[in-house]
Structures are given as C-alpha cells and as structure tokens.
Amino acid sequence: MGNPIGHTDSSEKAKGIDGKKTSPQATSLGKPAPSSEFERRSILVAGVCIILGFAVFVYGGQSTGIGLAGVVNKLVYGIGMAIFSAGIIIIGLWFVKWIIVSLLEKDSVDRLATVKRFFGQLGVVLPNVAIYGGTFVLAMSGLSALDSANAGTIAVVLVLWAVCVAVFVLYRRHRKKRRMGYDLVGYLGMTVFLLAIGGFSLTVFFSSNTYNAIRDLQEGPKTADVLLVNDAVRHPAFRYRLVLQSDHILTFYTPEDERIVLEVPGKDIGEAVVIDDYGDYVRLTYYPHSQVYCGATRWEDGPKAFPPDLFNRLVEEYHPDFS
Numbered sequence: 001m002g003n004p005i006g007h008t009d010s011s012e013k014a015k016g017i018d019g020k021k022t023s024p025q026a027t028s029l030g031k032p033a034p035s036s037e038f039e040r041r042s043i044l045v046a047g048v049c050i051i052l053g054f055a056v057f058v059y060g061g062q063s064t065g066i067g068l069a070g071v072v073n074k075l076v077y078g079i080g081m082a083i084f085s086a087g088i089i090i091i092g093l094w095f096v097k098w099i100i101v102s103l104l105e106k107d108s109v110d111r112l113a114t115v116k117r118f119f120g121q122l123g124v125v126l127p128n129v130a131i132y133g134g135t136f137v138l139a140m141s142g143l144s145a146l147d148s149a150n151a152g153t154i155a156v157v158l159v160l161w162a163v164c165v166a167v168f169v170l171y172r173r174h175r176k177k178r179r180m181g182y183d184l185v186g187y188l189g190m191t192v193f194l195l196a197i198g199g200f201s202l203t204v205f206f207s208s209n210t211y212n213a214i215r216d217l218q219e220g221p222k223t224a225d226v227l228l229v230n231d232a233v234r235h236p237a238f239r240y241r242l243v244l245q246s247d248h249i250l251t252f253y254t255p256e257d258e259r260i261v262l263e264v265p266g267k268d269i270g271e272a273v274v275i276d277d278y279g280d281y282v283r284l285t286y287y288p289h290s291q292v293y294c295g296a297t298r299w300e301d302g303p304k305a306f307p308p309d310l311f312n313r314l315v316e317e318y319h320p321d322f323s
Contacts, residue, residue, distance in 0.1 A: 032098050046090035053084025062245060065265035070292040071216050078210030085201030092194030118184040125185050131171050135164040212289035221287050225299050226252035226260060227306055228280040229318040252284060253314055255306050262286055262293045
C-alpha cells in the first residue's frame with residue numbers, strides 16, 4: 001500500500017554538497033511552533049486582532065449608514081479592516097521568521113539539501129496546478145460552448161471532455177506512482193497566502209472612507225440645493241452579502257453643474273424616500289468626503305432656479321423618472 005499524501009517515502013532523498021544522501025527528516029523544517037514567550041504572546045495578540053477586527057468590520061458594514069452615525073460607522077469599518085490586517089500580517093511575518101531560523105539552524109549540507117528538496121516539490125506542484133486546473137477550465141469552457149450549439153460543436157465538446165478525462169486520469173496515475181510530500185511548499189504557500197490576505201486587507205483599509213470620515217467629523221456636514229437624477233442599487237457579491245449591505249447610489253446635480261454622489265445603505269433608504277415626495281428638487285444635507293446622506297427638505301424654487309439647458313442634458317444622460 002502506498003504512502004499517504006504528505007508523507008515522503010524512502011525514495012525521496014536529497015544529496016548534499018559532498019555527495020552523501022540526506023534523509024527527508026534532515027531536510028524538513030519540523031512543525032511551526034513559537035520558540036519564546038514573546039512569540040506565543042504575539043500569536044495570541046494576532047489571533048485576537050483577527051477575531052476582533054473581523055467583528056468590528058462586520059459591525060461597521062451592517063450598521064446605520066446615514067447622518068453622523070453613518071460617518072462614524074464608516075470610520076469603524078476601516079478600523080476593523082486595519083485591526084484584522086495587522087493580525088494576519090503578524091502571523092505571516094512569524095512564519096517568515098520561523099522558516100529563516102529553521103534554515104539557519106541547519107548545517108550547510110542539510111540547508112542546501114532542504115533548498116533542493118523545496119524546488120523539487122515546487123517542480124511537482126506547478127505541473128499539478130497547470131494540469132488539474134487546466135483540464136477543469138477546459139471542461140467548463142466546453143460546457144459553456146453547449147449553449148445553443150449545433151451538432152458539430154457538441155461533437156467537438158465531447159472529444160474535448162474525453163481528452164480532459166484521459167489527461168486527468170493518466171496524470172493522476174503518474175503522480176500516484178511517484179508520491180511526494182509537499183511540506184516545504186505548503187509552509188511557503190501558507191506564508192505567502194497570509195501576507196497576501198494581510199496586504200489586501202490593508203489596501204481595503206487605505207482605499208476605504210476612513211480618512212474621509214475623519215475629515216467629515218472635523219468639518220461637519222454641508223448643504224446644497226440639488227436635483228436628484230439617478231438612483232442605482234449596488235449589490236455586493238453573493239459571498240459578501242452576510243457582511244455587507246446593498247447600497248443605493250444617489251446622484252444629484254446642483255444648478256452650477258456640480259455632481260454629488262451619495263451612498264445610502266438599503267436598510268436606511270426609507271430615510272431618503274422623502275426626496276421623491278418633494279419632486280426630486282431638494283435642499284440636501286450631506287457629508288461630502290465620505291458620501292453620507294443626512295437629510296433633505298423641499299427646494300421650493302428648484303424648478304424655476306435650475307437651468308433649463310442643464311436639466312435637458314441630465315434628462316438625456318440619466319433618463320430620470322420625474323413623474
């Protein structure tokens with residue numbers, strides 16, 4: 001019976017710089033574990049940051065999104081992302097440190113053998129991804145091609161599927177005969193994954209409304225006489241709907257042709273429906289930097305004060321329903 005995946009048999013041995021064979025145990029990095037009290041506390045803090053940051057992020061994304069509370073919650077949303085990313089990056093950097101220290105603790109022969117063994121595993125992982133992933137993508141492409149397909153297309157797709165299955169099965173048999181552990185590549189992949197997630201979270205933090213929310217809290221809301229020309233709904237991707245709300249994107253124009261775009265969460269849109277009752281001409285109160293809606297009152301002189309040429313251009317561009 002063959003060795004299970006992840007276990008290296010006796011055939012997987014690397015040669016050191018002096019030509020002698022080195023056992024897989026000598027070229028492994030062991031199991032990742034904190035080596036000091038400081039590291040244990042750092043990992044504990046990172047875990048708390050991940051859980052707390054995610055909770056704060058979800059709270060900010062699901063809470064009220066209008067008025068002063070809306071600005072504060074945008075700030076909370078960004079802070080949650082920052083805390084979450086800090087925890088992820090701490091663990092990722094700890095993995096980097098652990099890999100480096102594990103290599104430095106080996107002698108030159110075992111260190112070189114470990115590097116060779118890593119590239120050996122990488123040389124297997126890359127074809128695995130290419131072949132398994134490639135056959136899956138080709139098979140799915142064939143499925144898409146069956147939409148309103150003729151007999152010739154169906155025949156080509158069937159041949160493509162047969163080739164995909166054959167390649168998959170033959171390569172799978174080839175790999176089963178030449179089993180190899182992937183511990184070194186797995187540790188590096190985990191490290192890269194953690195740092196990538198942490199970097200992505202930081203990018204979201206810096207591109208979010210955190211800085212704009214701080215500016216709005218300092219400067220306060222503004223008012224403007226405007227005409228509502230468009231209300232579009234932006235739904236989050238299905239996998240994000242448990243943590244993010246749908247937003248109504250309200251587009252306004254001032255008589256001076258200034259465009260104002262505000263984001264109103266779906267749960268708060270009832271507060272903005274009053275704009276329809278006022279005939280779309282309103283005196284708007286809002287936070288300009290974080291695009292938060294506060295409230296609106298009727299703009300009595302709107303139909304007379306709004307320039308006719310600008311009104312006609314906006315009707316052609318947005319096709320609003322002023323009924």
